[in-house]
Amino acid sequence: MKIHIIGGGVIGLCSAYYLRQAGHEVSVIDQGDFSEGCSFGNAGMVVPSHFVPLASPGVIAKGLKWMFQPSSPFFIKPRLNISLLQWLWQFYRACHPDRVQEAMPIIRDLNQGSKELYDELSKGLALPFDYESRGLLMLYRTPKGEQEELSTAATANQIGVEARALTPSEVQKLEPDTTVNTLGGVLYPGDAHLAPHQFMSALVNDLRQSGVTFLPQTQVKTWQTSKGKVTHLLTQHKEKIEVDQVILAAGSWSEKLLRGLNIKMPIQDGKGYSVTLPEPARRPTLPSILSEDKVAITPMGKDLRFGGTLELGGMSNAVNPNRVKGILSALPQFYPDLAIPYQQNLDIWVGFRPCSPDGLPYIGPSRHIQNLTIAGGHAMMGLSLGPITGKLVAEVIDQKKPSVNLSLLHPERFA
Template identity: 45%
Template structure:
């Protein structure tokens, strides 16, 4: 049976991994050469600690305040495009306490499943991605966030996720290599870190060795349908027949879904990162700077990556270096010895998170075309939830029971 996967990001490759294992003939089609994109330059967190979706009460008010500051971590470019308006309305509707409470268990379950699968992948000969189950520190610097941290620890405990509040002295003992300016931190010992660029390269090589076909620089433009079946995909180069199609095209899945009369409100949440090779700066664990929404990731021994910003803007807008400057200035406020100059624009990475309207992914078979599986909308968590999503896609294609309840991720929930 022929399966075509549209999109060679983490969701597409992870799906290919499980589909190939199950014996399908798998082709991955991507419009790029599969060497960059959102799944590469991200922070690499595997984070069951992130059981709160992007759409939360207060985010809209906070976002409006931040919009006035060009170095702030969040920005929405005012736009009259219908897709942006539709996403914005759904996002505001979803940003409730009830939604946050409803989302915690599904986000926890998919994250824990994913972490377990990454641990299995780390044992697979030929798959190398510098997996490090070191835990994560979320630093805070305001009394308001200290309260918030205490709430997070309580909510995590209720979900069975290990988390503890640690004071400044303990924080400094845990991270002795540099001075840290923070009131304290939440420590999540169950989180892990990987090196996403290495993961993506290694997965591609592994999949190719195991018979998965890759068609790079080929853009899918539409589908061949017959009744309630998709019979193939159209690209600029021709038509590829398929028994089953997986739509895993990140933020661009919105347009592909529309071709199939499926509405998925989604926008690209652009984020930036700067990576130093052989860095003089060392942290032993992944670190989040709460107030600045900045991630610091130690990777693969001697690398360090600084990442952040959620910029909801057009997918072709030029990068805004002031935001990168904002990230690096925030780092210095917490880590005074970290003097990282703004690199030239060509050394700054950026990518577009596929941000669904309620912060939950869309994973499932389409009602209208049951031989199409959609797997997208992972927002800030595509790497963390990637391995589990691939496994779920494998199960959905095979029509076997899924490893967890995926009804909260229903593909048609906004249709």
């Protein structure tokens, strides 16, 4: 079957990989050149530990408090925008404990399936991508942080995700090369980390070798349909691309594109920042998340990347220095060796997480358009869930039984 994928982020490329493996003829279309965007500069964590959806009890109260702190990790730019207001209402409804209970096992299964696929890919792709399967530390410095992390760890163990509570000296033993100040931590030994830009290059390389066609600098503007099927994609150059099957994997841009097909799939762009420090003298060797500050720290080869912040601001690339300062100021509270001043020449990267309101991705066939499959809305976990999403997309196309139950992930569940 001939398949066109719109979007060459991690979701599009992983879909291309598993579709090609299943013997399909695949083309990937991207408005960029397959070297930039959310899938390249993220924190590189592969996180079975993250089984709780973003929409969960308590998160709204926390978010409201953060809204009024200029360097906090969360912000919504106040504006009268109907999509944003609907999204917030759906988010509020999804925070109900019953919805969270329903979502957790699905996220667990997606994450664990994806981690297994990463283990395979680390051996199967020709180029290396600094993949290390050594776990992840959730670190805390306050009694409230401790309470939250230990409670999540208890739930993790109940649902089959291994989590080990550690004392400050046990945390320090894991990091002999640098000082760690904590009240304690939780180790999730099943997590992994990698260099996302290298993973993306390794995928592009492999896909090119296996005959996948790449169409860079090609922005899909709209669709042409006939009898409930997409027949052509129309590009910014007024080109018409004839299609047989289409996969939409356009990240934060997906909602807008789908409006052209009268499909409602709410997505907000959760802007985040990362900063990469080249070869610091002293640094941790395990990835960690600073619980109270929501900052992620990941060793990547000899470098160190830290990232955080979620701003719902309407797709602006502008860097808010206060948010980046917020990230930087959290670091030395846990790692005194990482006191990094905010300077003009810091390598600051911006990316837009495609956030669904219920914290679950959208994966599956469209109900309205027969030859359209959608994959997106992975928010903070798109890198982690790339491989399993790609595999599921291939299963959908081949009408096989999906490896993970897709009933809660339907792309038109909010329509």
